[in-house]
Amino acid sequence: MSSLYILVEGEKTKPALFRAWLPLLIPKFGALTIPEDSERQNGFYLLAGYGYPSLLKRIKDAVEDIKLSRSSGVSWSRSTLRSARSKR
Numbered sequence: 001m002s003s004l005y006i007l008v009e010g011e012k013t014k015p016a017l018f019r020a021w022l023p024l025l026i027p028k029f030g031a032l033t034i035p036e037d038s039e040r041q042n043g044f045y046l047l048a049g050y051g052y053p054s055l056l057k058r059i060k061d062a063v064e065d066i067k068l069s070r071s072s073g074v075s076w077s078r079s080t081l082r083s084a085r086s087k088r
Helices: 011-025 035-039 056-073 078-086
Strands: 001-008 030-032 045-047
Touching: 001 011, 001 056, 011 030, 011 045, 030 035, 035 045, 035 056, 045 056
Parallel strands: 001 045, 030 045
Antiparallel strands: none
């Protein structure tokens, strides 16, 4: 399985935009409600950052989610990890 883990800055508008936009760009990917769902299906998990400075804590949470899921065999898209690194 392959999944995208997406952290957006905003609270309402950006998550809504990405939830509507991504299925159009990647029809095989649906929205996942929890990161663990990626073990069963391709999709994207969206995490709202709630703006600065809350976003900083959410980045740490996202990294921990990815580490935990990778140890259980989930394959997150490398492009997701690259884009997260480029924003540092």
